[in-house]
Amino acid sequence: VEHPIIVEALTSLFGHKPFIQKGGEELSFFCPKCHHYKRKLNVNVETGQWHCWVCDFRGKTFATLLNGVDAPSEFYAILKTKRRLSDLPPTPSEKLTLMEDFHPLWKRSSDVMHRLAINYCISRGLTPHEIIRYNIGYSNTGDFRNRIILPSYDAHGELNFFCGREFSTKYIPYRLCESTKNIIGFESMVNFKYQLTLVEGTFDAFTVKYNAIPLFGKTMSDKLKIKLILEKPPRVNVLLDSDAMGSSLAICDFLIQNNIETYLIILDGKDPNEIGHTRTWDIINQSEQITGLDLFKLKVLHKL
Ligand SMILES: [Zn+2]
Numbered sequence: 001v002e003h004p005i006i007v008e009a010l011t012s013l014f015g016h017k018p019f020i021q022k023g024g025e026e027l028s029f030f031c032p033k034c035h036h037y038k039r040k041l042n043v044n045v046e047t048g049q050w051h052c053w054v055c056d057f058r059g060k061t062f063a064t065l066l067n068g069v070d071a072p073s074e075f076y077a078i079l080k081t082k083r084r085l086s087d088l089p090p091t092p093s094e095k096l097t098l099m100e101d102f103h104p105l106w107k108r109s110s111d112v113m114h115r116l117a118i119n120y121c122i123s124r125g126l127t128p129h130e131i132i133r134y135n136i137g138y139s140n141t142g143d144f145r146n147r148i149i150l151p152s153y154d155a156h157g158e159l160n161f162f163c164g165r166e167f168s169t170k171y172i173p174y175r176l177c178e179s180t181k182n183i184i185g186f187e188s189m190v191n192f193k194y195q196l197t198l199v200e201g202t203f204d205a206f207t208v209k210y211n212a213i214p215l216f217g218k219t220m221s222d223k224l225k226i227k228l229i230l231e232k233p234p235r236v237n238v239l240l241d242s243d244a245m246g247s248s249l250a251i252c253d254f255l256i257q258n259n260i261e262t263y264l265i266i267l268d269g270k271d272p273n274e275i276g277h278t279r280t281w282d283i284i285n286q287s288e289q290i291t292g293l294d295l296f297k298l299k300v301l302h303k304l
Pocket residue numbers: 031032033034035036040041052053054055056057
């Protein structure tokens with residue numbers, strides 16, 4: 001199927017799985033108008049054209065379909081996103097893999113780099129539990145040499161991203177893998193039915209521990225946006241570094257517009273990894289939900 005996101009969105013809209021026709025180009029749903037007992041409403045995922053073969057309920061675009069079935073407003077946002085997604089180059093069919101020289105830290109080793117890498121992880125507050133759970137490792141050669149390798153896996157347990165953190169000096173920033181950033185960080189570890197916390201980097205996510213999504217930057221991927229719209233988590237904490245107020249407010253804006261309870265977490269100049277798990281959660285728990293009006297005031301205050 002060529003447009004998994006459209007299929008996912010329409011499945012959620014109609015509340016049942018479609019038959020997939022014409023190699024993925026057309027989806028057949030039960031018609032919400034005539035309620036025929038077979039799937040007679042066809043939707044073309046390329047063009048948005050739709051048509052019920054029984055009652056002639058029809059239209060030419062996704063927008064008219066959404067109007068026709070009285071869809072909640074968030075589905076319109078997905079279609080807007082769809083246009084941009086279809087402009088992106090297709091995701092390579094090759095699977096992303098870790099470098100050949102990847103050594104997981106949970107494997108015993110006499111390599112001195114292994115010891116240095118473990119020491120670095122401990123200095124950043126990681127325990128053996130996280131080292132095993134997240135399959136953290138290191139590499140000795142190539143672009144990622146002398147780096148802790150932090151892999152991220154998707155909902156099916158497939159590698160979807162990785163980054164490397166230099167561990168001999170703290171002044172060299174992260175190196176990201178060259179794969180698409182249109183992923184959900186640590187997706188395999190996240191349950192969208194519970195409150196989520198969005199953070200910039202992997203070590204911040206380890207500090208938060210529960211249901212934290214590293215953005216590998218300061219903006220949300222389209223994939224994450226769509227997932228949030230479809231899954232509607234009960235609450236999202238936006239916990240970016242304090243130099244990123246503009247990015248934080250843009251994320252809050254998106255969440256509030258999509259009726260997701262939003263908490264802007266402000267740590268006063270430090271990042272979560274610096275202040276630690278307990279203090280970070282104290283601050284999250286003391287934060288108040290922000291509304292569209294709060295957001296407006298913050299934008300004025302920060303001249304954004
Ligand atoms: Zn019909």
